[in-house]
Amino acid sequence: MRNKDKVTVIFDQQLKRSEIMRGESVRKRSERLKSLRNWVINNRDRIKSAIYNDFKKPPEETDVTEVSTILLEINHALKYLNRWSTPEKVSSHITYLGTQAYVQFEPKGVCLIIAPWNYPFFLAISPLISAIAAGNTAIIKPSEMTVNTSNLISQMISELYPEDLVTVFEGGVDVSQALLALPFNHIFFTGSTQVGKIVMEAAAKNLSSVTLELGGKSPAIVDDSASIKDAAKRITWGKLINNGQTCVAPDYLLVQEQIKDKLVNAIQQEMENQFGDGGANYDQSSSYARLVNERHHSRLVGLIDDAKEKGAKVTYGGQTKDDENYLAPTLLENISRDSTIASEEIFGPILTIDTFRNLEEAVEKIKMHPKPLSMYIFSKKQKNINHFLQHVSAGGVSINETVLHLTHPYLPFGGVNHSGIGKAHGKYGFIEFSNQKSVLKQKSGLTSAMILLPPYPKAKKFVDLFINAIVKLRL
Numbered sequence: 001m002r003n004k005d006k007v008t009v010i011f012d013q014q015l016k017r018s019e020i021m022r023g024e025s026v027r028k029r030s031e032r033l034k035s036l037r038n039w040v041i042n043n044r045d046r047i048k049s050a051i052y053n054d055f056k057k058p059p060e061e062t063d064v065t066e067v068s069t070i071l072l073e074i075n076h077a078l079k080y081l082n083r084w085s086t087p088e089k090v091s092s093h094i095t096y097l098g099t100q101a102y103v104q105f106e107p108k109g110v111c112l113i114i115a116p117w118n119y120p121f122f123l124a125i126s127p128l129i130s131a132i133a134a135g136n137t138a139i140i141k142p143s144e145m146t147v148n149t150s151n152l153i154s155q156m157i158s159e160l161y162p163e164d165l166v167t168v169f170e171g172g173v174d175v176s177q178a179l180l181a182l183p184f185n186h187i188f189f190t191g192s193t194q195v196g197k198i199v200m201e202a203a204a205k206n207l208s209s210v211t212l213e214l215g216g217k218s219p220a221i222v223d224d225s226a227s228i229k230d231a232a233k234r235i236t237w238g239k240l241i242n243n244g245q246t247c248v249a250p251d252y253l254l255v256q257e258q259i260k261d262k263l264v265n266a267i268q269q270e271m272e273n274q275f276g277d278g279g280a281n282y283d284q285s286s287s288y289a290r291l292v293n294e295r296h297h298s299r300l301v302g303l304i305d306d307a308k309e310k311g312a313k314v315t316y317g318g319q320t321k322d323d324e325n326y327l328a329p330t331l332l333e334n335i336s337r338d339s340t341i342a343s344e345e346i347f348g349p350i351l352t353i354d355t356f357r358n359l360e361e362a363v364e365k366i367k368m369h370p371k372p373l374s375m376y377i378f379s380k381k382q383k384n385i386n387h388f389l390q391h392v393s394a395g396g397v398s399i400n401e402t403v404l405h406l407t408h409p410y411l412p413f414g415g416v417n418h419s420g421i422g423k424a425h426g427k428y429g430f431i432e433f434s435n436q437k438s439v440l441k442q443k444s445g446l447t448s449a450m451i452l453l454p455p456y457p458k459a460k461k462f463v464d465l466f467i468n469a470i471v472k473l474r475l
């Protein structure tokens with residue numbers, strides 16, 4: 001069967017099953033999550049070697065960022081699933097006297113999950129947890145760039161679930177587009193802003209709801225009150241884990257002028273301590289991953305060359321090895337506004353450095369870009385922290401920290417406008433994959449609507465009384 005026909009067949013089968021699943025107990029959803037959890041626990045080494053084979057991601061880093069995060073997400077869903085899926089009573093307004101109202105969370109139906117390559121296991125499976133928790137069927141399209149992990153996900157899903165419940169279609173843009181032509185009830189896409197627009201356009205044809213987890217340029221701001229050592233440690237970690245290929249990685253540094261030199265020195269020191277075996281031995285270090293492929297390697301080298309041509313200086317790093325997709329951690333200063341790196345998401349181990357004199361100037365520089373996915377503020381002054389929180393719109397913020405708001409189980413994760421639409425993780429992920437159905441039940445027939453019914457000449461005095469009461473009594 002051709003891929004295109006197969007996706008239609010499976011889609012139709014999932015549609016049928018999703019109707020049956022509407023009547024299923026929450027316990028069934030929990031069982032599905034538990035079997036996923038067991039598989040991950042029993043196959044932890046396979047996950048680590050698949051991702052290592054894809055881009056030499058250190059196995060310990062995979063444990064921290066892809067295995068533990070998935071297990072925590074499942075545990076959290078199992079703990080709260082009953083509560084999340086219980087209809088939520090809402091208060092009644094006096095004009096609704098005699099009625100009862102609640103929100104019922106119903107499964108959306110058949111969902112499509114399109115994943116990127118950078119956290120190839122976590123970003124395909126984390127939305128699946130929310131989709132299953134909310135009672136949906138799902139089709140997953142992992143990234144074609146991380147083939148080993150994509151194969152493993154496909155094997156895992158076929159071992160765990162029947163095709164009409166969850167299935168995987170491996171492949172590239174053609175497979176993605178064949179899937180996007182179908183009338184999914186929900187599409188959860190993680191990837192670039194550019195492809196996010198294509199996904200949203202395709203979804204619009206079927207009015208499928210979308211969650212778009214996108215990217216952008218996330219600033220790390222360090223003011224003169226911040227602890228330089230702490231800021232350097234955390235910015236370095238956030239920047240270089242996964243070799244800088246993290247959607248929420250600090251993209252550029254905005255540091256208050258008078259502490260720039262000290263902070264840059266501290267960052268170099270941290271880079272060497274954390275990822276360079278105590279020196280600049282990144283190419284030998286078992287803690288330093290690689291870029292995903294040749295295309296991304298030459299894209300990043302191109303960004304450096306273009307910036308240099310326009311006056312930038314490489315003040316640290318810059319070494320590359322083409323045959324290994326290796327690029328050393330690199331610091332770039334004196335970036336011209338018209339260089340590509342000043343406007344494009346970097347998504348690699350390069351940190352550009354810019355300074356500010358006062359908070360207004362920093363905000364102005366951030367606002368030259370679309371609203372970021374994340375913002376990092378390093379400061380000991382609450383007034384300064386509040387200034388950035390108030391004046392910059394961002395998907396999420398970590399204060400005196402990087403990245404961690406992403407995995408916090410009780411926080412929504414997502415972007416805003418160009419950095420994304422909708423929220424993921426925990427309860428927010430459950431809601432994203434649910435229709436929040438409003439239910440109103442008439443109990444005693446007393447609601448104001450009855451006296452306001454036509455014919456209007458008769459109802460007019462009640463309508464006037466009604467408006468008066470709203471205005472005067474502030475109902």
Ligand code: NAD
Pocket residue numbers: 114115116117118119123141142143144171172173176177190191192193195196198212213214215216246247248345347373414415419420
């Ligand atoms: P990408 O947009 O190139 O690809 C993502 C997925 O879309 C892949 O499965 C790919 O096959 C598919 N795709 C690519 N082109 C397509 C097209 N024309 N039509 C339909 N489908 C298409 O992204 P990527 O390079 O895999 O990932 C990197 C990007 O993802 C970065 O911008 C990063 O910031 C972002 N990202 C965001 C988050 C988040 O949670 N917000 C997480 C990780 C990555």
